[in-house]
Amino acid sequence: MDEIKKNFPIFTSNPDVVYLDSAASAQKPQSVIDAMNDFYCNSYANIHRGLYNWSENASMLYDDVRAKVAKFIGASDMSEIVFTKGSTEAFNLLASSYRSLLIDGDEIIVSEAEHHSNFLPWKDLELQKNIKIKYLPILEDGSFDYDWFEKNISDKVKLVCVTAQSNVIGLKNDIGKIVKISHNYGAKVCVDGAQLTAHDKVNVSVLDIDFYVFSSHKIYGPTGLGILYGKKSLLDLLLPYQFGGDMVESVSLDKVVFKEPPSKFEAGTPPVVEVVGFGAAIDFIESIGMDKISKYLSGLTTYLIAKLSEISGVKFISSMDSNSIVSFVIDKVSSFDIGFLLGKNNICVRVGKHCAEPLHTRFGIDSSIRVSLGIYNDKEDIDKFIETLKKVLVMLR
Ligand SMILES: Cc1ncc(COP(=O)(O)O)c(C=O)c1O
Known part of the structure; x- marks a missing residue:
């Protein structure tokens, strides 16, 4: 080291x-800077649009990094990885798309330790829908009050939003326990991995996590890029929250058919160069x-x-x-x-x-x-x- x-x-x-x-x-290693510089200097183009070498190469690099991210967090399929512009956008996407899945009287549990990015989108949803947020308390030692959680979870709770590691307390939370209890009541779990992913191996499949979020820039990659992992069956249920190029199969004046996830959540030109740099950041971490x-x-x-x-x-x-x-x-x-x-x-x-x-x-x-x-x-x-x-x-x- x-x-x-x-x-x-x-x-x-x-x-x-x-x-x-x-x-x-986090600061950036030379390999991340080089990967982005090399792409800009030698083969830059937009993805999924051009029939020439540079564009085909860019598309290939972009899709390869998606597969690399899937492996990095133990997702079973690369289609479960949605590129966003950061953790913040991932939570906003999820909250916005979840709106249509909730009905009056539903509840969401959010921990008191959440970063505003995994707090405010749910507060906003509460203002827009007739749902209730319950707050999972934090004990004096910084841990979740798991007893409170067991007493307050019920089949009214549709989603549980918790951080794997608070950016203030630093303790690694027992996500496996939260997932197990939540699933007993049919609630899905959205985990904020923005801090934990920088120094801990995470396996979303082993932990059976429904949604997992993190940012590239906190794990030595570039800014402007993050990840929303979602189980395929759940991403299929969600509606897109932005609309534009490269996210539709077909459009006519009276009918729109969206692409399958993750494309339906990635409208417009994505941060292709940042994705390339992110791939180099994962390689860097894995080389250590x-x-x-x-x-x-x-x-x-x-x-x-x-x-x-x-x-x-x-x-x-x-x-x-x-x-x-x-x-x-x-x-x-x-x-x-x-x-x-x-x-x-x-x-x-x-x-x-x-x-x-x-x-x-x-x-x-x-x-x-x-x-x-x-x-x-x-x-x-x-x-x-x-x-x-x-x-x-x-x-x-
Ligand atoms: C725990 C946690 N969650 C979410 C975020 C938001 O990440 P970003 O600003 O990359 O969207 C941060 C950023 O500090 C964080 O520490």
């Missing part, structure tokens, strides 16, 4: 910067090995928690069992002042509510500092952060 940082040109050009904000977005990544980051997280625990006044919001994400506040010192001064000293952390305001309200705080790790970080980065934090605290206390 010592050599990994060298694959990321941004750190070669900026050796003094300590980047601890990978949960917001997800188990190795997970173990390395888990060890580094333990080191970070131990070092932070030595600082007086630190109160953790994240779980002690977190992987890669450590959120905290410091007694009587503004998180924003700390983040600002860290930033001035080339230490990049995130400060605020991290688009998880209900969770901050749950813990009675209005902001927190989040340090999040990527595979390029090492103990030296953490030592620099701790040393700078101590200096900042001397100034602020």
Whole structure:
């Protein structure tokens, strides 16, 4: 793992910067940049439209990455992978398309720990339909209240929306348990994998997950691209939420026949170059090995928690069992002042509510500092952060 940082040109050009904000977005390895550059320079074209080599090659690359993503998350068929512009669009697509499947009195369960992107689309749906959202509470240690869940799930619940790993708490949730209980009542489960997918092997088939969402940019790939995985039988039931080119079999003035999923959800020119880069990001991860990544980051997280625990006044919001994400506040010192001064000293952390305001309200705080790790970080980065934090605290206390 010592050599990994060298694959990321941004750190070669900026050796003094300590980047601890990978949960917001991860940096890109040279192989991802090269794959996109090569495609632009040597064979760029739109997909599924041209009868010439460049377009045929682009179509092939695009479809190959879909197959690669399917394998990466254990989907049984590549048609179960819909390319979106990010996790946010994937949730919006699902919420919008689910509207026609819900009837008055139906319920959706959403956890209190959700990122706004897996929260607001369901709130919007509640405003538009006569349905009810119930909120799965978070316990003091950051875990889901599974007892509450078992008591509150019923056959009125049609969908359960939970994160596999909160971007604030960092704990890996028991998705297998949530799926099992939900399926006993006929409810489908939509899992936010935006954070977990960066450092944990996920198998949607083994876990029997109905919908799974994640973003390319958080797993070392380009921005502007995400994934909605859906079981084929479920994607078949959903209506498209955008309309345009490349998503129809036929159109006449009085009849439209949509293509099969995933095409019916991918109207218009897709982010072809980003898909190519995403394929390179998956290759990069697999060349290291997800188990190795997970173990390395888990060890580094333990080191970070131990070092932070030595600082007086630190109160953790994240779980002690977190992987890669450590959120905290410091007694009587503004998180924003700390983040600002860290930033001035080339230490990049995130400060605020991290688009998880209900969770901050749950813990009675209005902001927190989040340090999040990527595979390029090492103990030296953490030592620099701790040393700078101590200096900042001397100034602020
Ligand atoms: C847990 C979680 N879910 C969803 C999202 C939304 O991802 P994107 O901004 O890539 O759409 C984020 C982004 O920070 C996240 O951390």
